[in-house]
Amino acid sequence: xxxxxxxxxxxxxxxxxxxxxxxxxxxxxxxxxxxxxxxxxxxxxxxxxxxxxxxxxxxxxxxxxxxxxxxxxxxxxxxxxxxxxxxxxxxxxxxxxxxxxxxxxxxxxxxxxxxxxxxxxxxxxxxxxxxxxxxxxxxxxxxxxxxxxxxxxxxxxxxxxxxxxxxxxxxxxxxxxxxxxxxxxxxxxxxxxxxxxxxxxxxxxxxxxxxxxxxxxxxxxxxxxxxxxxxxxxxxxxxxxxxxxxxxxxxxxxxxxxxxxxxxxxxxxxxxxxxxxx
Numbered sequence: 001x002x003x004x005x006x007x008x009x010x011x012x013x014x015x016x017x018x019x020x021x022x023x024x025x026x027x028x029x030x031x032x033x034x035x036x037x038x039x040x041x042x043x044x045x046x047x048x049x050x051x052x053x054x055x056x057x058x059x060x061x062x063x064x065x066x067x068x069x070x071x072x073x074x075x076x077x078x079x080x081x082x083x084x085x086x087x088x089x090x091x092x093x094x095x096x097x098x099x100x101x102x103x104x105x106x107x108x109x110x111x112x113x114x115x116x117x118x119x120x121x122x123x124x125x126x127x128x129x130x131x132x133x134x135x136x137x138x139x140x141x142x143x144x145x146x147x148x149x150x151x152x153x154x155x156x157x158x159x160x161x162x163x164x165x166x167x168x169x170x171x172x173x174x175x176x177x178x179x180x181x182x183x184x185x186x187x188x189x190x191x192x193x194x195x196x197x198x199x200x201x202x203x204x205x206x207x208x209x210x211x212x213x214x215x216x217x218x219x220x221x222x223x224x225x226x227x228x229x230x231x232x233x234x235x236x237x238x239x240x241x242x243x244x245x246x247x248x249x250x251x252x253x254x255x256x257x258x259x260x261x262x263x264x265x266x267x268x269x270x271x272x273x274x275x276x277x278x
Contacts, residue, residue, distance in 0.1 A: 005115060014116075023099050032060065033096070036049050036094070038090040040089075045278060052208055060151075084119075091117065091120055094113065097114075132254075133170060136160040138163065141156060143176050147202075160184070180204060183200070187252070188211070188244065189231075191235060191236065191239040193239055198231060201230070211245040214274070241265065
């Protein structure tokens, strides 16, 4: 079956070249993206995704295109899902980027966009085999207002992901410029200790994950308090349980960090509540 993607509102067969050599998105990573999950025909946390996307656009782009609003993009996504027959479980990637980049005085209106979809083979489930993680020391993240965005400048996370793959790990933790935990190559991180659940605040340089936001705003478990806190490698070593969140895999249990093994006692209940609530 021939599958399609959307470039600036037009449908193209996958593999069709559409980006010019002068694109600022290609040359400088000048843009933003969102990765969303379609589950049972519905995009999870869709309003959170567009709020983050348009918030980042307002921060980065001096002349954002007003024609690219949420309704317009949602309708295009729905049509692309239909054409690709990805109407049950699917991964969606929406990217906004600057098309001009021949010199410093480029257009900077970010009217260029690409939408892609991929079929996901199964529904949402908690991983039975726990993840194994370690610290990636090659790059640190700055703790500024840009750190929370899903930027096309994705190199720190790309390198962390390669580190994890090269060392047969499930994922790698990214530190900030103060040596504290920010997030991982593909997820936000949560730690359970006693009756408390902690995750780094946005000021620590982590991506403002949509599933992270849902957990902070909606998770309610008896006798458990969830909050944001600066976290160190020692906090990770002394945690009772650890889980990761992102848009595609809402909750994943981490089993091991180096020689430390984590339990999985409360995480199934957390997963159940998240799955029922999103």
